[in-house]
Amino acid sequence: xxxxxxTESALDRLISIVDHALKNATGCPPATGRPxxxxxxxxxxxxxxxxxxxxxxxxxxxxxxxxxAAQALYHGxxxxxxxxxxxxxxxxxxxxxxxxxxxCAQRLQELDxxxxxLGPLWYxxxxxxxxxxxxxxxxxxxxxxxxxxxxxxxxxxxxxxxLPADDDRSRAILIQMKADEAAHRxxxxxxxxxxxxxxxxxxxxxxxxxxxKSAYWF
Numbered sequence: 001x002x003x004x005x006x007t008e009s010a011l012d013r014l015i016s017i018v019d020h021a022l023k024n025a026t027g028c029p030p031a032t033g034r035p036x037x038x039x040x041x042x043x044x045x046x047x048x049x050x051x052x053x054x055x056x057x058x059x060x061x062x063x064x065x066x067x068x069a070a071q072a073l074y075h076g077x078x079x080x081x082x083x084x085x086x087x088x089x090x091x092x093x094x095x096x097x098x099x100x101x102x103x104c105a106q107r108l109q110e111l112d113x114x115x116x117x118l119g120p121l122w123y124x125x126x127x128x129x130x131x132x133x134x135x136x137x138x139x140x141x142x143x144x145x146x147x148x149x150x151x152x153x154x155x156x157x158x159x160x161x162x163l164p165a166d167d168d169r170s171r172a173i174l175i176q177m178k179a180d181e182a183a184h185r186x187x188x189x190x191x192x193x194x195x196x197x198x199x200x201x202x203x204x205x206x207x208x209x210x211x212x213k214s215a216y217w218f
Contacts, residue, residue: 029071031098036106037176038169045166048111052164057113058216059159060170063177064104065116065215066152069126070097073148076130077141086138086191090145093184100180103173110169116215142193147201149185151208153178 048056074094081087108115116122133144156178163171196204 029098029101031102032095034099036103037172039172043168045168048164048166052167053111054113055162056164056167056170057108057111059162060104060107060111060173061113061116062212062215063156063159063174064101064108065119065122065211066155067097067101067104068116068119069122069211070094070148070152071101072123072126073130073133073145076127076132077134077145080131080134081138081141083138086142089187089191093145093187096180096184100173100177103177107170107173117218118214122211122215139192139194140196142188142191143196145188146185146193147196147204149181149188151201151205152181153185155208155212156181 071094074090074097078087078090078094081090105115130144134141136144156174160171160174160178163174
């Protein structure tokens with residue numbers, strides 16, 4: 001019997017990554033289709049005042065930009081991953097990050113705000129960085145994912161503390177995103193992720209600061 005399954009070639013993976021990039025650019029990222037998280041308990045809230053709305057929009061714009069970068073990291077790493085199991089994890093995680101991207105975009109629309117104008121830059125830069133991490137080997141690549149997600153968890157926690165008290169819609173989205181990032185981190189380590197040198201962790205934090213400060217306004 002002929003085996004219809006074949007090993008995915010490097011060209012196949014490259015075409016898949018380009019397809020994902022184009023879908024991100026057109027606002028239709030590959031995703032799992034989960035519904036947008038909503039507050040667990042409905043309550044009467046005061047409509048956000050203009051300064052609060054602008055602040056929530058800035059925070060959610062940062063998170064939207066972060067999800068563009070996260071997808072690009074996973075795509076770049078998947079392009080050069082050696083182990084099919086690692087590649088499958090990366091692409092599935094990227095689809096879950098696609099959910100986050102959709103949720104953040106929806107919330108920005110509700111806040112009458114736009115995504116970061118620098119989105120293409122975040123995607124290209126992160127894809128190159130992801131591929132570079134992947135070339136270091138699957139263990140280092142998974143360790144890079146785990147450290148990235150650990151830092152993203154901290155960043156989301158900080159945003160949860162800074163959101164206006166009445167912005168339950170944004171808060172529900174960020175809580176689910178934080179849980180997903182923790183699951184990605186744990187999965188990456190369980191697949192054999194290696195701990196990164198302290199200097200690399202510091203470099204990652206400093207790079208993330210540049211993106212978050214820029215995306216809040218632009």
